[in-house]
Amino acid sequence: MAEGQRHQVVVIGSGFGGLFGAKALRRADADVTVVAKTTHHLFQPLLYQVATGILSQGEIAPPTREILADQDNARVLLGEVTDIDLERKLVVSKVLGRRTVTPYDSLIVAAGSGQSYFGNDQFADYAPGMKSIDDALELRGRIFGAFELAELAETEEEVERLLTFVVVGAGPTGVEMAGQIAELAHRTLSKDFSKICTREARVILLDAAPQVLAPFGAKLGASAAKSLEKRGVEIRVGEMVTDVDERGLVVQKKDGTSTRIEAVTKVWAAGVQANPLGRTLAEQSGAPLDRAGRIGVNPDLTLPGHPEVFVVGDMIALDNLPGVAQVAIQGAKYAGKEISRRLDNKPPQKPFKYFDKGSMATISRFSAVALIGRIRLTGFIAWLMWLGVHLVYLTGFKNRITTLLHWAVTFIGTGRSERVATQQQIFGRLALERLEHGATEFVSPREEWGDVRAELEARAAEESRLTDSGERGHNRDKVGAEVGGSNTNASISGV
Numbered sequence: 001m002a003e004g005q006r007h008q009v010v011v012i013g014s015g016f017g018g019l020f021g022a023k024a025l026r027r028a029d030a031d032v033t034v035v036a037k038t039t040h041h042l043f044q045p046l047l048y049q050v051a052t053g054i055l056s057q058g059e060i061a062p063p064t065r066e067i068l069a070d071q072d073n074a075r076v077l078l079g080e081v082t083d084i085d086l087e088r089k090l091v092v093s094k095v096l097g098r099r100t101v102t103p104y105d106s107l108i109v110a111a112g113s114g115q116s117y118f119g120n121d122q123f124a125d126y127a128p129g130m131k132s133i134d135d136a137l138e139l140r141g142r143i144f145g146a147f148e149l150a151e152l153a154e155t156e157e158e159v160e161r162l163l164t165f166v167v168v169g170a171g172p173t174g175v176e177m178a179g180q181i182a183e184l185a186h187r188t189l190s191k192d193f194s195k196i197c198t199r200e201a202r203v204i205l206l207d208a209a210p211q212v213l214a215p216f217g218a219k220l221g222a223s224a225a226k227s228l229e230k231r232g233v234e235i236r237v238g239e240m241v242t243d244v245d246e247r248g249l250v251v252q253k254k255d256g257t258s259t260r261i262e263a264v265t266k267v268w269a270a271g272v273q274a275n276p277l278g279r280t281l282a283e284q285s286g287a288p289l290d291r292a293g294r295i296g297v298n299p300d301l302t303l304p305g306h307p308e309v310f311v312v313g314d315m316i317a318l319d320n321l322p323g324v325a326q327v328a329i330q331g332a333k334y335a336g337k338e339i340s341r342r343l344d345n346k347p348p349q350k351p352f353k354y355f356d357k358g359s360m361a362t363i364s365r366f367s368a369v370a371l372i373g374r375i376r377l378t379g380f381i382a383w384l385m386w387l388g389v390h391l392v393y394l395t396g397f398k399n400r401i402t403t404l405l406h407w408a409v410t411f412i413g414t415g416r417s418e419r420v421a422t423q424q425q426i427f428g429r430l431a432l433e434r435l436e437h438g439a440t441e442f443v444s445p446r447e448e449w450g451d452v453r454a455e456l457e458a459r460a461a462e463e464s465r466l467t468d469s470g471e472r473g474h475n476r477d478k479v480g481a482e483v484g485g486s487n488t489n490a491s492i493s494g495v
């Protein structure tokens with residue numbers, strides 16, 4: 001720490017861990033810098049509702065800057081952290097070619113996890129995952145677009161392929177996604193099309209594991225499966241995806257036999273991989289990494305050999321803690337408190353202890369499963385609990401109000417307020433990937449800027465000359481005469 005300067009805390013990430021870590025330092029005698037690669041705090045548990053047209057992206061992704069605006073000791077920096085130098089205590093981040101180096105005295109790393117395709121990243125083009133707003137909007141476009149294309153299809157085979165939706169991964173995200181697509185097809189859209197019958201759409205939920213919702217135990221898993229089947233979802237467990245392309249996917253059973261499912265729309269909700277920053281930390285500290293890329297931390301969530309560095313949330317491997325929001329929130333609060341206590345010269349806290357508040361997953365409207373300690377709940381009561389908990393944890397009063405309204409539209413009525421999807425949302429990412437340097441091309445200094453400037457100056461000079469010399473009207477009349485519209489131009493000139 002430079003002399004006379006306050007203690008500097010850098011927080012990487014603006015998800016559950018990052019946001020709650022920064023907030024926990026509200027009263028600390030320290031400056032807090034949040035560095036994150038998005039400008040928003042994302043409430044991932046409701047991403048599937050953005051993908052299926054229930055909620056808008058703004059409702060689940062308020063700006064981090066706005067959330068922390070009242071916290072005087074906090075500032076927010078946009079940037080993807082590309083390196084952490086543990087020895088020199090520096091965080092390096094980049095955005096669109098701009099590099100920023102932020103020094104720290106204490107560091108909280110909460111960069112979360114990404115989708116894992118188990119070494120088959122090429123599947124991502126055809127089966128997007130659900131980790132970001134971009135993912136959800138792309139999926140929204142693909143799902144609603146499939147119905148539109150089916151209406152235009154000319155053969156029965158084509159209609160079937162377009163009206164078959166496959167969700168890979170029968171964890172909470174897959175279950176919620178499959179339930180909502182089924183509800184879209186069988187209820188919401190049932191009167192919107194004239195040629196196709198959306199009720200005939202197939203929604204398939206696939207998993208290599210032998211049951212649905214494995215983390216909820218066998219009993220609740222079976223109950224969820226029954227409830228999904230009642231709503232028209234086909235469940236295929238014990239089947240592993242071995243190939244994916246534009247028009248379908250290949251699945252393999254345990255006995256080795258493979259079948260192909262023709263389906264244009266695939267959603268990948270199977271498997272997560274911890275953020276690669278875990279590897280950066282592991283390489284420098286010697287901390288172990290597990291198969292999912294999660295880093296082994298000390299019982300007080302610090303990095304081995306680096307008491308000034310805390311790692312929280314989805315990135316950590318500690319006591320088999322699950323990758324859920326509460327692990328990140330509680331871990332971040334613990335880390336924030338520990339930094340404050342050190343600054344106040346107080347003794348350290350006891351090791352981090354996770355308090356399991358339970359897990360929930362919705363099946364469809366009015367139906368959910370919940371596991372709270374030993375209590376297992378299903379159906380409407382579980383759904384009401386799910387509703388209450390999600391409203392409480394959504395950030396921002398305005399967001400809670402509009403979310404409630406959208407839920408009323410969807411669950412009491414049959415509408416979906418957010419069905420808009422643009423071509424950009426569906427194809428934009430692929431287009432950007434084709435540019436050699438991604439979006440950096442649009443904003444970074446280029447050698448040819450000199451040419452561009454010269455062209456812009458010449459154009460401005462010509463515009464100015466045309467106005468000053470009074471040539472504009474003449475030119476327009478000439479063009480108008482050429483296309484036989486001299487009268488029109490005369491009247492325009494007259495105005």
Ligand SMILES: Cc1cc2nc3c(=O)[nH]c(=O)nc-3n(C[C@H](O)[C@H](O)[C@H](O)COP(=O)(O)OP(=O)(O)OC[C@H]3O[C@@H](n4cnc5c(N)ncnc54)[C@H](O)[C@@H]3O)c2cc1C
Nearest residue numbers: 013014015016017037045081111112313314323324325328
């Ligand atoms: C679709 C879905 C549904 C879920 N449903 C539930 C649920 O119902 N209940 C539940 O408890 N949990 C649920 N989870 C899990 C829960 O969201 C995560 O466990 C939780 O978000 C983890 O918090 P985190 O802070 O570790 O990471 P995240 O919340 O993922 O935050 C990571 C942050 O780091 C930023 N970041 C990443 N890399 C970099 C980088 N290099 N530089 C700078 N910033 C970076 C990201 O932009 C983000 O802001 C769900 C997850 C998903 C994807």
